[in-house]
Amino acid sequence: MKLSYESRLEDVSESAVRLFLRGKSYTSNRWRGAVLCAAVFALFAFLGFHARGVINVVWICAGAAAWGAGLFLLTYKSTVRKRIASYVARETAGKLPHTTNVEITGDKIISTGAGINVTFPLSALVSITEDKSHLELSFGDQGLCLIPLRVFASEGEKTAFIDAIQKA
Secondary structure, eight states, rough: OEEEEEEEEEHHHHHHHHHHHHHHHHHHHHHHHHHHHHHHHHHHHHHTTTOOOOOHHHHHHHHHHHHHHHHHHHHHHHHHHHHHHHHHHTTTTTOOSSSEEEETTTTTEEEEETTTEEEEGGGOOOOOEEOOEEEEEEEEGGOOEEEGGGSSSSSHHHHHHHHHHHHH
16 A cells, blocks of 8 residues: 655654654753753842842742743743754755655555655554544654655545554
């Protein structure tokens, strides 16, 4: 079975985003950044309020630290998405959109696009999940194969594709 579609920037960058969000560096960067923001907000609160006699500076600093950490944690994921998309856009300047072909042959899936061939052995397939925009084929440490749902003309075509993967 073979699928062919035009890949856009969102399609190309989404697999990199998902892989990074599942990695250890994302988790460590997220908590390190939250602690740093908390410290900076607490420092500024201390510098702004330490001379006031009627205000409890400890509570002000604790509140500011919580505010800074919360603000960082709320915005970090979207910032990561934007940075990865920006990087992919720079690296693929003038090459998008391009035609991507995904083919199930024997015991592997071959994804070809922009002169790059990626082969995933079906024996390494860990899971098949679907969200609102993509069908995700996870191959563990070997990577992801993301297929936009707009590629499938109908629900039946998507089901046939998934069945072809599971039977191979």
